[in-house]
Amino acid sequence: MNDKSPEELMVRWMDGEKLNPEELDVLKKMHAEDPSWAIDPKEFAPVAEALHTRYSSDLEVPQGKLFQDTLMKRVAQEREHEQEIARLQEKVTAFPQRSAASFNWAKVAVGMAACFLFGILVNTSFFKRSQPTQSQNYAYSAPSQLQPVVYSVHDNLSADFLSVDEQNVIVIEGLDAIPDNIDLFALSYPAPPSRRQPIKVTPHIHYPLYEN
Protein backbone atom coordinates (compact mmCIF):
# COMPACT_ATOMS: atom_id res chain seq x y z
CA MET A 1 0.00 0.00 0.00
CA ASN A 2 1.07 3.52 -0.61
CA ASP A 3 1.88 4.87 2.81
CA LYS A 4 2.62 8.30 1.44
CA SER A 5 -0.91 9.06 0.35
CA PRO A 6 -2.61 11.63 2.62
CA GLU A 7 -5.57 9.38 3.27
CA GLU A 8 -3.36 6.49 4.30
CA LEU A 9 -1.31 8.78 6.47
CA MET A 10 -4.46 9.99 8.17
CA VAL A 11 -5.58 6.40 8.77
CA ARG A 12 -2.26 5.47 10.30
CA TRP A 13 -2.41 8.58 12.51
CA MET A 14 -5.92 7.75 13.60
CA ASP A 15 -4.84 4.23 14.38
CA GLY A 16 -2.34 5.68 16.83
CA GLU A 17 0.72 4.76 14.82
CA LYS A 18 3.83 6.79 15.50
CA LEU A 19 4.69 8.96 12.52
CA ASN A 20 8.05 10.38 11.58
CA PRO A 21 8.59 14.18 11.54
CA GLU A 22 8.11 14.44 7.77
CA GLU A 23 4.80 12.63 7.96
CA LEU A 24 3.75 14.82 10.87
CA ASP A 25 4.55 17.93 8.79
CA VAL A 26 2.31 16.59 6.03
CA LEU A 27 -0.46 16.06 8.58
CA LYS A 28 -0.03 19.59 9.91
CA LYS A 29 -0.33 20.97 6.39
CA MET A 30 -3.48 18.93 5.88
CA HIS A 31 -4.94 20.29 9.11
CA ALA A 32 -4.03 23.81 8.07
CA GLU A 33 -5.58 23.43 4.61
CA ASP A 34 -8.73 21.73 5.79
CA PRO A 35 -9.78 22.08 9.45
CA SER A 36 -12.10 19.09 9.03
CA TRP A 37 -8.98 16.86 9.08
CA ALA A 38 -8.19 18.10 12.58
CA ILE A 39 -9.68 15.13 14.37
CA ASP A 40 -8.62 13.89 17.75
CA PRO A 41 -7.44 10.30 17.20
CA LYS A 42 -8.43 9.42 20.75
CA GLU A 43 -12.04 9.72 19.73
CA PHE A 44 -11.60 6.93 17.24
CA ALA A 45 -9.43 4.76 19.46
CA PRO A 46 -12.34 2.52 20.59
CA VAL A 47 -13.50 2.05 17.03
CA ALA A 48 -9.99 1.25 15.88
CA GLU A 49 -9.57 -1.30 18.68
CA ALA A 50 -12.88 -2.92 17.87
CA LEU A 51 -11.97 -3.20 14.19
CA HIS A 52 -8.53 -4.62 14.98
CA THR A 53 -10.01 -7.25 17.30
CA ARG A 54 -12.64 -8.36 14.79
CA TYR A 55 -10.51 -8.36 11.67
CA SER A 56 -7.13 -9.85 11.72
CA SER A 57 -4.50 -8.65 9.29
CA ASP A 58 -4.38 -12.13 7.82
CA LEU A 59 -7.76 -11.57 6.26
CA GLU A 60 -6.62 -8.48 4.44
CA VAL A 61 -6.52 -8.69 0.70
CA PRO A 62 -2.96 -9.35 -0.37
CA GLN A 63 -1.56 -6.56 -2.48
CA GLY A 64 -4.63 -4.47 -1.79
CA LYS A 65 -3.40 -1.49 -3.75
CA LEU A 66 -2.94 -3.56 -6.90
CA PHE A 67 -6.33 -5.12 -6.39
CA GLN A 68 -7.92 -1.75 -5.89
CA ASP A 69 -6.20 -0.27 -8.93
CA THR A 70 -7.21 -3.21 -11.06
CA LEU A 71 -10.76 -2.99 -9.78
CA MET A 72 -10.97 0.73 -10.46
CA LYS A 73 -9.52 0.21 -13.91
CA ARG A 74 -12.17 -2.38 -14.66
CA VAL A 75 -14.85 -0.09 -13.34
CA ALA A 76 -13.55 2.73 -15.55
CA GLN A 77 -13.45 0.38 -18.54
CA GLU A 78 -17.00 -0.73 -17.86
CA ARG A 79 -18.15 2.86 -17.56
CA GLU A 80 -16.39 3.83 -20.78
CA HIS A 81 -17.92 0.82 -22.52
CA GLU A 82 -21.37 1.75 -21.28
CA GLN A 83 -20.92 5.32 -22.39
CA GLU A 84 -19.79 4.18 -25.81
CA ILE A 85 -22.82 1.92 -26.12
CA ALA A 86 -25.07 4.77 -25.06
CA ARG A 87 -23.51 7.04 -27.67
CA LEU A 88 -23.97 4.39 -30.36
CA GLN A 89 -27.57 3.81 -29.32
CA GLU A 90 -28.21 7.54 -29.45
CA LYS A 91 -26.74 7.74 -32.92
CA VAL A 92 -28.74 4.74 -34.08
CA THR A 93 -32.02 6.14 -32.71
CA ALA A 94 -31.34 9.66 -34.02
CA PHE A 95 -30.32 8.56 -37.50
CA PRO A 96 -33.76 7.58 -38.84
CA GLN A 97 -35.32 10.80 -37.49
CA ARG A 98 -32.62 12.96 -39.04
CA SER A 99 -32.78 11.13 -42.31
CA ALA A 100 -36.58 11.33 -42.32
CA ALA A 101 -36.48 15.03 -41.53
CA SER A 102 -33.95 15.73 -44.24
CA PHE A 103 -35.99 13.62 -46.62
CA ASN A 104 -39.11 15.70 -45.85
CA TRP A 105 -37.24 18.92 -46.45
CA ALA A 106 -35.94 17.56 -49.69
CA LYS A 107 -39.48 16.67 -50.71
CA VAL A 108 -40.71 20.16 -49.81
CA ALA A 109 -37.85 21.79 -51.69
CA VAL A 110 -38.38 19.60 -54.72
CA GLY A 111 -42.12 20.29 -54.63
CA MET A 112 -41.60 24.02 -54.42
CA ALA A 113 -39.12 23.97 -57.26
CA ALA A 114 -41.52 21.91 -59.35
CA CYS A 115 -44.39 24.33 -58.65
CA PHE A 116 -42.15 27.28 -59.45
CA LEU A 117 -41.06 25.77 -62.75
CA PHE A 118 -44.62 24.80 -63.57
CA GLY A 119 -45.81 28.34 -62.86
CA ILE A 120 -43.12 29.79 -65.12
CA LEU A 121 -43.98 27.35 -67.86
CA VAL A 122 -47.67 28.11 -67.53
CA ASN A 123 -47.08 31.84 -67.73
CA THR A 124 -44.65 31.70 -70.57
CA SER A 125 -45.45 28.93 -72.96
CA PHE A 126 -48.15 26.40 -72.20
CA PHE A 127 -51.13 28.71 -72.06
CA LYS A 128 -49.60 31.64 -73.83
CA ARG A 129 -52.21 31.68 -76.56
CA SER A 130 -55.19 31.51 -74.25
CA GLN A 131 -53.74 33.98 -71.73
CA PRO A 132 -55.17 37.45 -72.26
CA THR A 133 -52.48 39.90 -73.08
CA GLN A 134 -52.16 43.36 -71.62
CA SER A 135 -53.46 44.91 -74.80
CA GLN A 136 -56.54 42.72 -74.59
CA ASN A 137 -57.24 43.59 -71.00
CA TYR A 138 -56.13 47.17 -70.96
CA ALA A 139 -56.76 48.91 -74.18
CA TYR A 140 -54.70 51.98 -74.67
CA SER A 141 -53.64 53.96 -77.61
CA ALA A 142 -50.66 56.18 -77.82
CA PRO A 143 -49.43 56.11 -81.37
CA SER A 144 -47.05 58.96 -80.84
CA GLN A 145 -46.14 57.98 -77.30
CA LEU A 146 -44.09 55.15 -75.93
CA GLN A 147 -46.13 55.03 -72.75
CA PRO A 148 -49.90 54.71 -72.63
CA VAL A 149 -51.92 57.73 -71.54
CA VAL A 150 -55.03 55.94 -70.39
CA TYR A 151 -55.77 52.46 -69.10
CA SER A 152 -59.15 50.84 -69.47
CA VAL A 153 -60.86 47.48 -69.40
CA HIS A 154 -62.72 48.45 -72.56
CA ASP A 155 -61.06 47.00 -75.61
CA ASN A 156 -62.13 49.66 -78.02
CA LEU A 157 -60.87 52.62 -76.02
CA SER A 158 -58.01 54.70 -77.32
CA ALA A 159 -56.39 57.86 -76.03
CA ASP A 160 -53.74 60.32 -77.03
CA PHE A 161 -52.62 63.83 -76.29
CA LEU A 162 -53.99 66.38 -78.69
CA SER A 163 -50.67 68.16 -78.55
CA VAL A 164 -47.52 66.38 -77.46
CA ASP A 165 -45.96 69.66 -76.37
CA GLU A 166 -48.80 70.95 -74.25
CA GLN A 167 -50.13 67.61 -72.96
CA ASN A 168 -53.22 69.16 -71.36
CA VAL A 169 -55.88 67.87 -73.76
CA ILE A 170 -56.37 64.12 -73.93
CA VAL A 171 -58.55 62.86 -76.72
CA ILE A 172 -60.35 59.68 -75.76
CA GLU A 173 -62.06 57.71 -78.47
CA GLY A 174 -64.25 54.66 -78.18
CA LEU A 175 -66.44 55.68 -75.27
CA ASP A 176 -70.08 54.71 -75.59
CA ALA A 177 -72.21 57.66 -76.59
CA ILE A 178 -74.67 59.01 -74.06
CA PRO A 179 -78.19 58.51 -75.42
CA ASP A 180 -79.77 61.67 -76.73
CA ASN A 181 -82.85 61.26 -74.58
CA ILE A 182 -80.74 61.87 -71.48
CA ASP A 183 -80.90 65.58 -70.74
CA LEU A 184 -77.53 66.53 -69.31
CA PHE A 185 -78.67 70.10 -69.04
CA ALA A 186 -81.33 68.92 -66.63
CA LEU A 187 -78.67 67.12 -64.60
CA SER A 188 -76.41 70.12 -64.61
CA TYR A 189 -75.45 72.03 -61.50
CA PRO A 190 -76.19 74.58 -60.19
CA ALA A 191 -79.78 73.95 -61.02
CA PRO A 192 -82.26 76.81 -61.19
CA PRO A 193 -84.24 77.52 -58.01
CA SER A 194 -87.22 75.61 -59.30
CA ARG A 195 -85.10 72.44 -59.59
CA ARG A 196 -82.92 72.43 -56.50
CA GLN A 197 -83.80 68.80 -55.78
CA PRO A 198 -81.47 66.23 -57.38
CA ILE A 199 -82.82 65.02 -60.69
CA LYS A 200 -82.30 61.37 -61.53
CA VAL A 201 -82.62 59.56 -64.80
CA THR A 202 -86.23 58.58 -65.33
CA PRO A 203 -86.72 54.83 -65.04
CA HIS A 204 -88.47 54.39 -68.38
CA ILE A 205 -85.38 55.44 -70.27
CA HIS A 206 -83.31 52.50 -71.45
CA TYR A 207 -79.70 53.34 -70.85
CA PRO A 208 -77.58 50.27 -71.51
CA LEU A 209 -74.30 52.11 -71.00
CA TYR A 210 -75.07 52.71 -67.37
CA GLU A 211 -76.41 49.28 -66.61
CA ASN A 212 -73.87 47.00 -65.03
Next chain:
Amino acid sequence: MKTSTVLISSLLGLMFSCIAHAQADPGKEVIGKLKGSIVYATNSNESSQNATPVSGALQRTIVANKLPFATYYLLGTDRQDVYKGYPNWLKPMRGSDAMMLSYEPKQTTAEGIKVEVSFWQNKQKIFSTKTLTIKPGTPLIFTGPQWRNGKVLIVLELEQ
Protein backbone atom coordinates in the same frame (compact mmCIF):
# COMPACT_ATOMS: atom_id res chain seq x y z
CA MET B 1 -66.43 56.84 -6.95
CA LYS B 2 -62.74 56.29 -7.58
CA THR B 3 -63.50 53.61 -10.13
CA SER B 4 -65.77 55.89 -12.15
CA THR B 5 -63.17 58.67 -12.03
CA VAL B 6 -60.48 56.32 -13.31
CA LEU B 7 -62.82 55.02 -16.02
CA ILE B 8 -63.78 58.50 -17.21
CA SER B 9 -60.17 59.70 -17.21
CA SER B 10 -59.15 56.58 -19.18
CA LEU B 11 -61.86 57.18 -21.76
CA LEU B 12 -60.89 60.84 -22.07
CA GLY B 13 -57.25 59.87 -22.46
CA LEU B 14 -58.17 57.35 -25.14
CA MET B 15 -60.30 59.94 -26.94
CA PHE B 16 -57.55 62.56 -26.84
CA SER B 17 -54.97 60.04 -28.02
CA CYS B 18 -57.26 59.14 -30.96
CA ILE B 19 -57.69 62.82 -31.80
CA ALA B 20 -53.95 63.37 -31.55
CA HIS B 21 -53.34 60.36 -33.76
CA ALA B 22 -55.84 61.63 -36.32
CA GLN B 23 -54.24 65.04 -36.30
CA ALA B 24 -50.83 63.52 -36.72
CA ASP B 25 -51.80 61.68 -39.93
CA PRO B 26 -49.64 63.34 -42.60
CA GLY B 27 -51.78 61.83 -45.35
CA LYS B 28 -54.64 64.16 -44.47
CA GLU B 29 -52.62 67.25 -45.23
CA VAL B 30 -54.38 69.31 -47.89
CA ILE B 31 -51.94 70.08 -50.68
CA GLY B 32 -54.34 71.76 -53.07
CA LYS B 33 -57.85 72.03 -54.38
CA LEU B 34 -59.12 70.45 -57.56
CA LYS B 35 -62.05 71.68 -59.61
CA GLY B 36 -63.76 69.13 -61.81
CA SER B 37 -66.12 70.25 -64.54
CA ILE B 38 -68.29 68.60 -67.14
CA VAL B 39 -68.56 70.64 -70.31
CA TYR B 40 -70.70 70.06 -73.36
CA ALA B 41 -68.86 71.04 -76.53
CA THR B 42 -70.88 71.35 -79.71
CA ASN B 43 -71.00 72.99 -83.12
CA SER B 44 -74.77 73.19 -83.23
CA ASN B 45 -76.86 76.11 -82.08
CA GLU B 46 -78.76 74.12 -79.50
CA SER B 47 -79.04 75.83 -76.21
CA SER B 48 -80.73 75.38 -72.90
CA GLN B 49 -82.05 77.51 -70.14
CA ASN B 50 -79.47 75.90 -67.81
CA ALA B 51 -76.53 76.21 -70.19
CA THR B 52 -73.65 78.30 -68.88
CA PRO B 53 -70.86 79.24 -71.28
CA VAL B 54 -67.35 78.47 -70.09
CA SER B 55 -64.94 81.23 -69.18
CA GLY B 56 -61.60 81.94 -67.60
CA ALA B 57 -58.66 79.56 -67.79
CA LEU B 58 -60.76 76.83 -69.34
CA GLN B 59 -61.83 79.09 -72.16
CA ARG B 60 -58.23 80.17 -72.75
CA THR B 61 -57.05 76.56 -72.82
CA ILE B 62 -59.79 75.61 -75.27
CA VAL B 63 -58.79 78.46 -77.56
CA ALA B 64 -55.09 77.74 -77.22
CA ASN B 65 -55.54 74.08 -78.12
CA LYS B 66 -57.89 74.89 -81.01
CA LEU B 67 -60.53 72.39 -79.99
CA PRO B 68 -62.87 71.81 -82.94
CA PHE B 69 -66.09 73.02 -81.36
CA ALA B 70 -67.85 76.34 -81.58
CA THR B 71 -69.74 76.43 -78.30
CA TYR B 72 -68.92 75.16 -74.83
CA TYR B 73 -71.49 74.84 -72.05
CA LEU B 74 -70.66 74.16 -68.44
CA LEU B 75 -72.89 71.36 -67.20
CA GLY B 76 -71.55 70.99 -63.69
CA THR B 77 -68.67 71.77 -61.37
CA ASP B 78 -67.35 70.35 -58.14
CA ARG B 79 -64.45 71.44 -55.96
CA GLN B 80 -62.66 69.14 -53.54
CA ASP B 81 -59.46 69.16 -51.48
CA VAL B 82 -56.43 67.21 -52.59
CA TYR B 83 -55.15 65.16 -49.65
CA LYS B 84 -51.50 64.25 -49.59
CA GLY B 85 -52.04 60.55 -49.01
CA TYR B 86 -55.66 59.83 -49.84
CA PRO B 87 -57.74 59.66 -53.00
CA ASN B 88 -60.80 61.84 -53.33
CA TRP B 89 -63.86 62.21 -55.52
CA LEU B 90 -65.31 64.88 -57.74
CA LYS B 91 -68.97 64.76 -58.60
CA PRO B 92 -69.62 67.59 -61.05
CA MET B 93 -73.10 66.34 -61.97
CA ARG B 94 -74.47 66.78 -58.50
CA GLY B 95 -77.82 65.32 -59.37
CA SER B 96 -76.57 61.92 -60.51
CA ASP B 97 -73.70 59.48 -60.57
CA ALA B 98 -73.68 59.60 -64.36
CA MET B 99 -70.18 61.05 -64.51
CA MET B 100 -67.71 61.18 -61.67
CA LEU B 101 -63.99 61.58 -61.25
CA SER B 102 -61.61 60.14 -58.70
CA TYR B 103 -58.06 61.28 -58.26
CA GLU B 104 -55.07 60.17 -56.23
CA PRO B 105 -52.10 62.48 -55.74
CA LYS B 106 -48.71 60.95 -56.36
CA GLN B 107 -46.27 63.79 -55.99
CA THR B 108 -46.15 67.51 -55.45
CA THR B 109 -43.77 69.38 -57.72
CA ALA B 110 -42.89 73.01 -58.28
CA GLU B 111 -45.09 72.96 -61.38
CA GLY B 112 -48.15 71.47 -59.78
CA ILE B 113 -49.47 68.14 -58.55
CA LYS B 114 -48.97 64.77 -60.17
CA VAL B 115 -52.19 62.77 -59.98
CA GLU B 116 -53.77 59.65 -61.36
CA VAL B 117 -57.30 60.33 -62.52
CA SER B 118 -60.12 57.87 -63.09
CA PHE B 119 -63.35 58.57 -64.94
CA TRP B 120 -66.50 56.79 -63.76
CA GLN B 121 -69.87 56.47 -65.41
CA ASN B 122 -72.70 55.30 -63.20
CA LYS B 123 -70.23 53.89 -60.64
CA GLN B 124 -68.39 51.92 -63.30
CA LYS B 125 -64.78 52.84 -63.94
CA ILE B 126 -64.30 53.65 -67.60
CA PHE B 127 -60.63 54.56 -67.66
CA SER B 128 -57.69 55.59 -65.53
CA THR B 129 -54.86 57.76 -66.60
CA LYS B 130 -51.17 57.42 -66.06
CA THR B 131 -49.66 59.96 -63.67
CA LEU B 132 -50.38 63.39 -65.10
CA THR B 133 -49.22 66.79 -63.92
CA ILE B 134 -51.93 69.34 -63.31
CA LYS B 135 -50.62 72.89 -63.21
CA PRO B 136 -52.43 75.87 -61.70
CA GLY B 137 -54.07 77.94 -64.40
CA THR B 138 -53.77 75.17 -66.99
CA PRO B 139 -56.78 72.87 -67.02
CA LEU B 140 -56.50 69.25 -68.04
CA ILE B 141 -59.20 68.37 -70.55
CA PHE B 142 -60.45 64.91 -71.53
CA THR B 143 -62.71 64.62 -74.53
CA GLY B 144 -65.32 62.24 -73.24
CA PRO B 145 -68.31 60.47 -74.71
CA GLN B 146 -70.44 61.67 -77.60
CA TRP B 147 -73.75 63.31 -76.71
CA ARG B 148 -76.25 64.63 -79.21
CA ASN B 149 -74.38 66.86 -81.63
CA GLY B 150 -71.23 67.26 -79.62
CA LYS B 151 -68.93 65.80 -77.03
CA VAL B 152 -68.78 65.83 -73.28
CA LEU B 153 -65.51 67.23 -71.96
CA ILE B 154 -64.16 66.34 -68.55
CA VAL B 155 -62.06 69.16 -67.15
CA LEU B 156 -59.71 69.18 -64.16
CA GLU B 157 -58.25 72.40 -62.80
CA LEU B 158 -55.86 72.91 -59.92
CA GLU B 159 -56.96 75.95 -58.02
CA GLN B 160 -54.38 78.17 -56.40
